[in-house]
Amino acid sequence: MSDHRHRFLQLAVRAEALRFGEFTLKSGRISPYFFNAGRFDTGRLLAELAACYADAVDAAGLDFELVFGPAYKGIPLATALACEYARRGRDLPLAFNRKEAKTHGEGGHLIGAKLAGRRVLIVDDVITAGTAIREALSSIREAGGIPAGIAIALDRQERVREDAAESAAQAVAAEHGIPVIAVATLSDLLDFAGETAALAAHRDALLAYRARYGMV
Incomplete structure (x- = not known):
């Protein structure tokens, strides 16, 4: 298992x-x-998490120019990642969206750097049904941005429906033709549980769950 996982x-x-x-x-x-990514609720925890994201994205060799966080959990995750890249010497533009468009002031539903002509990395915690990601992709394209990839913390690697042939992450990647990069996956979690004494008791339940709902 790689170090960042x-x-x-x-x-x-x-x-x-x-x-x-x-x-x-x-x-x-x-x-x-x-x-629950909401439990990364201190500056130190978010900084450590952002370093894991950055290592995963760098390992994937993704070419991107802007970091985008979908409301709501994606906003602090993308912000922390942009700060981590700045710490590493790469000062990236950052943008995110509102759930509802603002009707006063500058208006609109996008905040931050301009997306037009830029390759955009979307940062979120997980992909469950893919709804928030699809909304973000639509907003990015409408603003002239070019979706380059999606980075998530954990890929559960399970079928989104009983009759589905793909996971939610695979479905989004195939539908939009962009890679989904996970910091870690269920397979990694199983390996981790196997080598961590405190988690060993949970491994059989994890294996049973993967056998029932996981990707073949």
Whole structure:
């Protein structure tokens, strides 16, 4: 497992962003684990998380010029990533969207740097149904931006529906012809649980969940 994946999973457990037990998901599935990026709730945690994102994006060799955060969780994630790249000597423009267009002042639903003509990296926590990502892609294209890729923290690698042949992340990547880069995946989590004594008791439940809902 690459260093940034291992660091991310350690960080997620330490921040309690990654929890184990029995959780009912929005889909109605009963999952043995739950990921909540909202638990990266201090400056230090966000800085460490951003470093993991940056390492994952750099490892993928993605060519991009602007960082974009979809409302709401994507906004602090994209901001933290832009700050991390600035720390590394690359000062990238940053933009994000509002859920509802502003009707006063400068108006509109986009905030930050201009997107026109720029290759855009979208940063979010996960892709579940893909709705927020599709809205972000539409906004970016309407503003003249060029979607270059999507970076997420965790890819659950599970079928979005029982009869689906793809995961949500795969479906979005195929639909829009852009890569989805995950800092870590369910496969990485299984490896991590296998080598971490405190998590070993959860590995069988994770394997059973993947066997039922995971990608073949």
